[in-house]
Amino acid sequence: MTTAEWARLSSDAFNVALFSYIAAMLVSFAYLAFRRDGLHTVATVIGVVGLVANALSIVSRGVAAGRTPWGNMYEYSSLLTFLIVLGYLWIVEARAKVRTVGGFVYAMAVLTMAMAVSFFYVGPTALLPALNSYWRQIHVTSMIVASSLLGVGCLLTIVYLLKLGSERRSIARLHSQVPPPIMGAAVDTSDPSVPHDYVAGADASVGSAATGSHRIGLPPSATLDGLAYKFIRFGFPVWTFGVICGAIWAQQTWGRYWGWDPKETWSFITWVIFAGYLHARATSGWKGTRAAIVALVGFVSLLVTYYAVNLWIAGLHSYAT
């Protein structure tokens, strides 16, 4: 096959992956709404098809360009999407057996891919000499892996907050309907000082019995919180490692390991915020909602690091435009 044919195959596979993820997203949301097992099977099959097409697109792109296929934003986004979906199917579905959040994850995958084609598409070309280093491979790979892990973690945090809200509402409803039981009456769940564990515990006994929570059909907030934490706890050291590799690469290429270039600055900001999140989880009074909000701020920072720096802020990393 010629280079042009490989490039063509890569684009086609990319489109197949994109449309598969769109379909998987729709079917997953349908599963969340109607809870038919068949829908879940269909969503998983389509998701796996998308994943395979995504992988094919990445590999053929690499063949067409004659190098590892993560050299610009388009390619990063393709790999990022692959890792997001892979991480979801493997960790959330296969290992944690949580099946109802797929729609959100596929939506994230679709947005990432759509951004890639609309803003960042470039043909498969060789790289500038400054980008040629094995530290680049390590740096970029770990940054993308970390982005996918942190991204999914933050997405699960959003779902967690949604679920937590619905649990609190249904418990409040329950309290207003049923005469207060002797023991539960003292606890006001809308009070932020009540540990979120109380609410999480309530989910199993009280919350799931309440109509609102059951209709939403999401896993209990404690499960979502635990999963989100797993992803972020995994993503944080990888991000740390990636930033350090980037510094080593910068030392080799630009002669300084750190220069407050916008991408460097934002990767530091993101690091600091997620460090704050991990500390918040270990601090009483910050657990639950407050830590989740820190994670959301981290998510915004992650998006700025990934997109805004390349699109709007000039710097050494703005090679993609």
Place this chain on the structure above:
Amino acid sequence: MSAPDGPRSSLRRSVAVVWRTLRSMRTAIILLLMLAAAAVVGSLIPQIPNSPERVAAYLVDHRVVGSFFQAAGFFDVFGSWWFGLITALLFISLVACLLPRSRALWRAARARPIQARELDAFPSFVQRRVVAEPSAAAAAAVKVLQRKRYRVELDPTGTGVAAEKGFVRELGSLAFHWAFLVLLVAVIIGKGTGYVGHATIVEGQSWVDARLNYDGDLRTGRFFTGGFSGTGITLVDFEDAYRDTGIPMDFHSHLQLFNPDGSYARDVDVRINHPSVFNGVRIFQYGFGWAAMVQIHQGTRTLFDGPVVLGQDTPPGENPLAQPWVGVIKLSTLRPQQAIVLELYPDAEAYFRSLQTGVPQPMTQANAPFIRYQTWKGKLLDTSLSGLDTRFMHETTGGVVGEKWTVDLDRGCAISGPDGPTPSSVAGVACPDTGGPGTLTMTFPELRQYSRLQISHDATIPYVLGAAILIVLGLLPALYVSRRKVWVRANSEGTGAIVQVGGFALQRKDRFDEEFATLVEAIVAAAGGELVTDRAQVVTP
């Protein structure tokens, strides 16, 4: 509150409050988020160290906001007093938090595990009847726990066991935090006592690491005391390679390095991504360009003889390699003063191909190079090497000079030169005669390349790297290992014993349940297995 010790105790109390506040995790989190917020400002507003020209433009465009930003230090966030203050507070908060934690870990690591009495009070608890006697069962439990790498302590009676595991979590966490501190300090010292600048060296020429020899953008750290290394660098040869598409592939400078005393040290090749370290300075390939060797004579007097370093002023979106290289020679001793503006086309063939096709062609190699020149007369406002202010000057002549040609600058015609591939369309006219004795002439004997090297000194790089590695290494156990405690008690029961096992994990509790179950099975098996008696059968249903 009695009067005499009132102020002192209230002072002590407020110191204690401040100390407690600094130690709290809440303060650390808030300081971390403030650090992030400050960095956000630094990334959104142009910074003097990164792009001084954008700061200057900003000050012109936004007078009021700009002067406020300037006063607040927003144009140099990472060097501002308030960024330093946040860093310092975070630093103190970290130390205040880490010192007691380190002391506690030290004590806990030296103390033996403490026995517990009521094991059934622990979150995980199981009791089993086993074949072995109490002391044998406890000894078996010790073995099992040691094999699982618990720190184990057998009580004096020989029937109670206390065990714990997972100190490496706290160790990793402390290593991470201390390493972060070391990293901060090392960065501040390294950047503060170091310097970074650029050196332009033409092929065949030498350069010495001293303040005056830098290109003008030398940046020294806040605590730099002026000790440049004195290293000598000679550029033997510069090579650049391109793909067919004109995309750069490789640049490298072949250098000879000299010790500060002038003695030869060694030859090195410096290329992109492959810097060289010598005598405390790091030498990086930074840029390159063309330098025209030019001689200017007035009669027999030599006014100028040397390389003219040529630069580029590429309009955005254009391929710089397809653009000419420009420079200026200023003859300030002449009356009236003169300046010669040079515009080099390194590859005549590529240049004419772009004229024919209308598509700019990259000129990547020297191939019949020629220079367009203009001479200006009048008053030089600035005698530095760069730029030409023509407000008090007027253009007199112009023409073309090819390699190994000599031209008459007064009349703008060519005196001598080999017949070369430079087409007559640009070659200009030959001078009708040799001109008077005071004729100003310019010769262009050869074209060389120059290499722009970045020279930097940063003494703490190894420490920064070491701290960074420790950060990652500490982070893994800090996030993934959990502290676990297990107790075993064996009480005599008939011929065998009843073994009680209790324990808990401080983190990752879900995993501990599994681990605890396998631990219990292993202990029971090592203690001779489960004892099945008639009485047990009576009790069990």
